[in-house]
Amino acid sequence: MNERFAASARLLPDYLSQHVLLSAAALVLGFLVSVPLVVAASHNARVRWPVLGFASVVQTVPSLALLALFYPLLLALSSASKHVFGHGFSALGFLPSLLALTLYSMLPILRNGVTGLTTLDPAVIEAARGVGMTNRQRLLRIELPLAAPVLMAGVRTAAVWVIGGATLSTPVGQTSLGNYIFSGLQVEDWVSVLFGCIAAVALALVADQLLGLIEVGVARRRPVKIWFGVGLLVAGVAAAGAASLASGSRSSYVIGAKNFAEQYILAAVMTDRIKKEGYSSTARVDLGSVIAFRALASNGIDAYVDYSGTVWSTVMNRHDSLPRLQMLDEMRVQLRRDHGVLLLGALGFENAYALAMRRDRAEALGIRTIADLAQHSPDLRIGGDFEFFARPEWRALRDRYGLRFRQQRQFQPTFLYRAATSDEVDVISAASSDGRIKAYDLVVLEDPQQVIPPYDAIVLVSPARAGDPVLRRALEPLVSAIPIDLMREANYMVDRDTNRTQPGKAAQWLESAIHLN
Amino acid sequence: MISFQHVSKSFDGGRDFAVRDVTFSVAPKAFVVLVGDSGSGKTTLLKMINRLIEPDQGAVSVAGEPVQSVAAFSLRRRIGYVFQGIGLFPHMSVAENIGITPLLLGWPKPEIAARAAELIDLVELPRSYLTRMPSELSGGQQQRVGVARALAARPSIMLMDEPFGALDPVTRDTLGSEYRRLHESMELTTVMVTHDVMEAVILGDRIIVVRQGEIVADGEPNELLVEHPDAGVRALMDMPRRQAERVRILMQERTQRE
Numbered sequence: 001m002n003e004r005f006a007a008s009a010r011l012l013p014d015y016l017s018q019h020v021l022l023s024a025a026a027l028v029l030g031f032l033v034s035v036p037l038v039v040a041a042s043h044n045a046r047v048r049w050p051v052l053g054f055a056s057v058v059q060t061v062p063s064l065a066l067l068a069l070f071y072p073l074l075l076a077l078s079s080a081s082k083h084v085f086g087h088g089f090s091a092l093g094f095l096p097s098l099l100a101l102t103l104y105s106m107l108p109i110l111r112n113g114v115t116g117l118t119t120l121d122p123a124v125i126e127a128a129r130g131v132g133m134t135n136r137q138r139l140l141r142i143e144l145p146l147a148a149p150v151l152m153a154g155v156r157t158a159a160v161w162v163i164g165g166a167t168l169s170t171p172v173g174q175t176s177l178g179n180y181i182f183s184g185l186q187v188e189d190w191v192s193v194l195f196g197c198i199a200a201v202a203l204a205l206v207a208d209q210l211l212g213l214i215e216v217g218v219a220r221r222r223p224v225k226i227w228f229g230v231g232l233l234v235a236g237v238a239a240a241g242a243a244s245l246a247s248g249s250r251s252s253y254v255i256g257a258k259n260f261a262e263q264y265i266l267a268a269v270m271t272d273r274i275k276k277e278g279y280s281s282t283a284r285v286d287l288g289s290v291i292a293f294r295a296l297a298s299n300g301i302d303a304y305v306d307y308s309g310t311v312w313s314t315v316m317n318r319h320d321s322l323p324r325l326q327m328l329d330e331m332r333v334q335l336r337r338d339h340g341v342l343l344l345g346a347l348g349f350e351n352a353y354a355l356a357m358r359r360d361r362a363e364a365l366g367i368r369t370i371a372d373l374a375q376h377s378p379d380l381r382i383g384g385d386f387e388f389f390a391r392p393e394w395r396a397l398r399d400r401y402g403l404r405f406r407q408q409r410q411f412q413p414t415f416l417y418r419a420a421t422s423d424e425v426d427v428i429s430a431a432s433s434d435g436r437i438k439a440y441d442l443v444v445l446e447d448p449q450q451v452i453p454p455y456d457a458i459v460l461v462s463p464a465r466a467g468d469p470v471l472r473r474a475l476e477p478l479v480s481a482i483p484i485d486l487m488r489e490a491n492y493m494v495d496r497d498t499n500r501t502q503p504g505k506a507a508q509w510l511e512s513a514i515h516l517n
Numbered sequence: 518m519i520s521f522q523h524v525s526k527s528f529d530g531g532r533d534f535a536v537r538d539v540t541f542s543v544a545p546k547a548f549v550v551l552v553g554d555s556g557s558g559k560t561t562l563l564k565m566i567n568r569l570i571e572p573d574q575g576a577v578s579v580a581g582e583p584v585q586s587v588a589a590f591s592l593r594r595r596i597g598y599v600f601q602g603i604g605l606f607p608h609m610s611v612a613e614n615i616g617i618t619p620l621l622l623g624w625p626k627p628e629i630a631a632r633a634a635e636l637i638d639l640v641e642l643p644r645s646y647l648t649r650m651p652s653e654l655s656g657g658q659q660q661r662v663g664v665a666r667a668l669a670a671r672p673s674i675m676l677m678d679e680p681f682g683a684l685d686p687v688t689r690d691t692l693g694s695e696y697r698r699l700h701e702s703m704e705l706t707t708v709m710v711t712h713d714v715m716e717a718v719i720l721g722d723r724i725i726v727v728r729q730g731e732i733v734a735d736g737e738p739n740e741l742l743v744e745h746p747d748a749g750v751r752a753l754m755d756m757p758r759r760q761a762e763r764v765r766i767l768m769q770e771r772t773q774r775e
Contacts, residue, residue: 127604129569131618131666132594145608221608 007502008180008195013243016199018175020240023163023207024233026098030105030158037106038113038151039139048114055107063104063165067172068288070096075294092291092300093284097169097176104165105158112154116147149219156211163204167196170286171259173295177203182286186259188414189500207233253281253471256292256304260413261494261503262351262433262487266305266457268507273474273516289387290314297339299464303471307351309455311335313392324454331458340463344472345479349433349487352455353393355382356430356442358420369446373427374401381407383416383425393452394429400451414495417442433457433484435492457482481514489513518706519543519566519674524575526561526730531573535561537730538575545673548700548707550721552714552753558730559710563676566708567596579674594618597667597705600678603659605651611637611662612647618670636665639699657688664696668703675700677709681716693720715757718742726750 041048058066074096120143128138144151167178180196183189210229217225253274257267267283274281284301293315295301308327312318316334332343355370367373373380382405388394389408397403405427411419417436420428430437432444432455459478465471490510493501501509520542527534536558543549551559564570565577568589577584584592605614613620615636616629624632637644640661651659660680667675680696681689697720700707711717717724718738726734726741726749734741734750741754 121602121604121607123600123602123604124606125604126569126600126602127598127606130567130593130598130600130604132590132592132621134590137590137621142606 004189004191004502005195007504008192011179012199013246015175015177015179015196016203017240017243019163019166019177019200019203020237021244022094022097022101022169022174022176023159023166023203024237024240026101026162026166027105027155027159029098029102030162031109031155033102034106034109034113035151038110038117039144041110042114042117042143052110052114055110058103059107063100064168064171066100066104067096067168070100071172071291071294074099075298078298092173092287092295092298094174096172097166097174101162101165101169105162108154108157108161109151110154112157113147113151116150117143120146149215152211152215152218156208156215159207159211160204163200163207167200171288172291173256173284173287173300175284179285182259183264183503185412186261186264186286186414188495188497189502206236210236252279253303253465254301255281255283256287256295256301257283257285258289258292258304259286260431261506262431262491263305264503265490265494265507265510266347268504269478269511270303270305270459270475272507272511273478274470277470277474279470293341293460296460296462297341299462301462302465302468303344303459303461303475305347305457306460307455308346308458309352309393309453311458311460312453315339319392319396321450321453324456327454328456328458335460336466340466342461342463342466344459344461344475346456346458347478347482347487348480349457349482349484350455351431351433351457351487353388353391353452354430354432354444354447355397355427356420356437356444357427358423359441359443361426362443362445367445369448370397370401370403370451371448373445374403377403377405380405380426381409381424382427382429383409383411383419384429385413385416386410388429396451397447400449433487433491434495435488435490436495438488439492439496457487477516481516482510486510486513518545518547518580519708520578521562521565522576522578524562524565524572524577526558526565526570526572526574534558534730536565536572539730539732540575541725541732541735543706543708545706546704548697548720548722549709550717550724551708551710551727552712552717552724553727555712557727559727560678561730562727563678563708563710566674566676567593567598569593569598590621594622594670595672595674597670597672597675598678599660599663599667599675599680601680601682603656603663603683605659605662605666607651609651610647611642611649611651611654614651614662615647615665615669617666622670632669633665636668639668640665641695657684657692660684660692664692664699668699673704673706675705675707677707679711680709682711682713689716696720714753715760718757726753 037051041051071092124142124146128142133141166176167181169176170178170182177196177200180192180199184192184196210233213229214226217223217229255267255270257263264285267285271281271283287295289310292304293306293311296304308331311331312327316331322330328346335341335343355373357367365376367376389410409425416428417440419425420442421440430442430444437444459475461471490506493506493509494503521539524536524539525534526536539562551562553559561570565572566579566584568584606617612630612633615633619629619632633647634644637647642658642661646654651662654662681692684692693716699705709720721738724736724738724741725732728749733747734745741750742758745751745754
């Protein structure tokens, strides 16, 4: 408990400062965009309807989806800019998060601002015209000051939304307090999840109070309060900026990782190897499966571990099955040619999609292979992770074996194994390198028709780093060095129910187990 | 000073006219009161002088110049405007409210402050009120500030739209007669709109009766109080006379008893 708390606390300066910078940037940008729209909308009913309508629609899009939607958009923009200006930009991390959160912050500011400006006392407006104010003077001297308290209340709401929403920027590769929550959820480190929640709530409360101070100052015309609140907010953001620079989040090598324990461990091994070469390196964790490859291809990350079967089907769009080595060779050539990505080599173990069942249940039904399973599938329930049922492997399995289940459910990978043991489902999609298969006494069903392609863990390197000697020196020793049993054991150290280990510790254990320490 | 030449105004594209082909002029230093029922067009006439409303047809001119020849805001800075809604700026102190038009005209700060002090004396409020906020004032006090604000930039013309209509009768009477004195001493030209004929008779040098967008009577109060050919005008002007008559009889009865 204390060790886990200390581990979370060590990450706080980096996570919190990134979170503060992102939220502040989104809020400031949202404010700057919203205020002119508020003015236009309050003076013209034809502008008002579309502006408020658009903001309301944005609000109904789930925030995670909004963040995710900006990624392909920016990717397209980036490649367009590459064509036109000769260089693109990173479509991952800060930019999509900033844009989505900015949009998200706009509704309360717009709505309150328009309400504030359209409900002003008509007598005051008539007086402003009567004393000889120009439209601009009326806006600046009368309308905006009088609407300011209502507008500020909107800014407060927006701030709370943005700080909460920023935790969701982790999956698109932006470090935030969400890292605690997403990683903690994956490895069931509830201390980390709670730590992230409390930190985000505390940050939201502090920001809300300071903005409240400004709101009161504006409403009662107390400049001291306004400047006190503004001063503290600026100081907080400046401190976050300083902390972010100091913690060196601009490190020279960025290693990507998807959102499960094995990926965290391997990313930790890789960053550690690079550090041993004398260079700084950070991991960007919790990337979506396809996002990770795109990020690599656009040099948003420098290297990560993917699985040959995943790349084969989702990146190369291949649905045929080749023998292992032939597949790797073809992949090496094609990735280099089409994406500039270097396939450094396979690590030595497979993490294939597999179907698994509780041993007692499988034996009772006499199921050993997926073909056996097909006979019983109309009476059974299957659970998968969020990706599984959308993947070509599942479609291939389903069609080739004629699988038709009574019920199909999706789970967080963490809860998936538990769902199998607690009898919520009968069959689950499992990962062959997962330590919980052994620990929970599950059986992996054979695939006699070899429908599922090989899933070798492979190290991929971005186009920009393909010839980088440091990365080569650091990562080449990992090629063919990690056997499946060691990987399973390391995974289980992080995934098991009791006496769980941090991914970083498991990485150290793995490194020493393969004699790289 | 102010002249209307065949001025018409419709708010619904010509079906109904708020003002229909009105021609009249106001001499310098005159105190003209526009009287009529609500919806008669008297306020529309008034607001066309400082371009809060623009005429559809005809010409309005002030001091010989068509009002459209200068920007509306600069015209309004030369004309005082007081209306029933008062419209003090709630986020500004009394002094800031009074000094707003001089501020817009770019007067130096000390001069604005001196002018605010001078005006608070003129409208008979204590100087300590200069630092108060409008919400701390009673309705009558607020409209005193409203009058001071309108006078701040030394306009020669004052437009008053039911200025004391929302105040209690005693305050209304006091403010009315006090304003009449200011009108004299500052040699102002005043156009006032009211539906209170008594107020019109007491304050005005000249009364213009407006009905359905047209002028139906125009003259000095004592002219209009004697028989007028128009029945509506007769009925209107009868009211103050009857009231005065009743008061006179009451007073007489009391003296006889004593």
